[in-house]
Amino acid sequence: MTTSWPPQRTARRPLAPRVATPREPVDPARIGRRVVRRRAKGMDAGAVAAALEDARFDARQDSRHEDLANDVRGPAELAEWERIAQLLADAAPGTVYDLDTDDVVQAELDAAAAAVREAELREAARIAARADEVQALCELGTLEQTEPRTGDEAVRDWWRYRIGTTRISAAR
Incomplete structure (x- = not known):
């Protein structure tokens, strides 16, 4: 059996045009805060304090890299860890972080629903x-x-x- 080379071209259907849907712009700071909140869920004050120290260490390391000078996610994550640590420090001993009881998170969800x-x-x-x-x-x-x-x-x-x-x- 012999086949011709190059293979015969077959009539192809044109691809359907892709319709670009409008997307929300990416906000690295918001992404960083959401990541921190997910990680902090269920942590007590001691675990949050340890995570805060890790975030401070990462911020010091990042400050030594020129390509991370304009990064807004790292500082936003550090600020969120600090806020959560303060929230748990003001709460009763043994309290764990929960998104449902965080007033800042609930206000953001209400604002998004209103939008x-x-x-x-x-x-x-x-x-x-x-x-x-x-x-x-x-x-x-x-x-x-x-x-x-x-x-x-x-x-x-x-x-x-x-x-x-x-x-x-x-x-x-």
């Missing part, structure tokens, strides 16, 4: 405004001449929902 709610409200307002615009274009008879915009799928879904609920309430 998500705000983004959802902004998106709903944008969809409603575009739906009103589409309705005005429809009433003017110029909808067919209008170029669709990115996100008009959500407007169509909104209209379908609105028309469906209108029909349901009219049938009652």
